[in-house]
Amino acid sequence: MKDERVIQMHSHKGFIAALDQSGGSTPKALRLYGVDASQYHSDEEMFNCIHAMRTRIMTSPAFTNAHILAAILFENTMDRQIEGKYTADYLWEEKHILPILKVDKGLQTESDGVQLMKPIPNLEELLQRAKQRHIFGTKMRSVIHHANADGIQRIVEQQFALGKQIAAHGFIPILEPEVDIYSEDKAACEKRLKEEIKKQLLTLDNEQIMFKLTLPSQDDFYKDxxxxxxxxxxxxxxGGYSREQANALLAKNHGIIASFSRALTQGLQITQTQEAFDALLKASIVSIYEASIT
Structure with missing residues (x-):
């Protein structure tokens, strides 16, 4: 691990800020921030609103590499600028925070207890653009609802196949086979998931990857x-836990760090003064950081 950026991700203390709400999840994120649908009238206006929110977060004095290793970006955010620089360049050059890109196009309908990723027809072109924008890594999400052996096997195989393709371009891919926290057989899902991950790890050569996983039912379940x-x-x-719940669970899983989205931005409001906004963001960041360094 000679690359400075890989060393930072592997060894430094901190967590990943997930700021990658896409078209489907952006309206809810904006609503929680205090911007309802009546305040924008097109997708472009909606994305302008969410970029303003993300810019306010990323330019905050609370948002630094003292606590944050990386930030996950939506494709639309990658192509926008903050203070005259493309977002990834702003993050790395001004904050020394690694930029990561969400590359999936959403989920297929549930089948065999899981939701696979939709096809990503423009992945090669997207990866070329990401390289030009100085992106460090990628992230892609699928979801497990039930402990169906065939479904979980397909989820993990899809994640690894795309991960290998992405790694071949020099990126560090984050594989995110999320287990639904409301699943009736969550622990069984996690057991089957880990078994399939171990099988697929044996198929890797020199690829380096990351995982983004649901906080497990058994403490330190993924430690091995x-x-x-x-x-x-x-x-x-x-995964839908409040910040307090997520932090408490995370602290019981030693060696694993946070990559929180809603839990990170919980309580932030467009109407807050900059001082109040920065203070709440700092408190959120510090609490997630402390849970991440156990």
Whole structure:
């Protein structure tokens, strides 16, 4: 791991800020921020609103590499600018925070207890653009609802196949086979998922990857994966838990760091003064950081 950026991701203390809400999840993120649908009238206006929110977060004095290793961006955000620089360049050059790009196009309908990713027809072109924008890594999400062996096998195979393709372009891919926190057989899903991950890890050569996983039902459940030399880092998603719940669970999973989205921005409001906004963001960041360094 000679690359400065890989060393930062693998070894430094901190967590990943997930700021990658896409077209489907942006309206909810804006509503929680205090911007309802009556305040924009097209997708372009909606994306302008969410970029303004993300810019306010990323330019905040609370948002620094003292606590944050990387930020996950939506494709639309990658192509926009912050203070005269493309977002990824702003993050790395001004904050020394690694830029990561969400590359999936959403989920297919549920089949065999899981939701695979939709096809990504423009992936090669997207990766070329990401390279030009100085992106460090990628992220892609699929979801497991039930402990169906065939479904979970297909989820993991799809994640690894795309991960290998992405790694061949020099990126560090984050594989995110999320387990639904409301699944009736969540622990069984996690057991089957880990078994399939271990099988697929044996198919890797020199690729380096990361995982973004649901906070498990059993504390330290994924700890044995941390020693695999292919794995740069394992991060946890908040998955619908509140920040307080997610932090408490994360602190029980040693060696795993956060990659929170809603839990990170919880409580932020467009109407807050900059001082109040920065203070709440800082408190959120510090609490997630402390849970991540256990």
């Amino acid at each position: 994966l941390l020693t695999d030399t292919h794995i740069v880092r394992i991060v946890a998603l908040s």
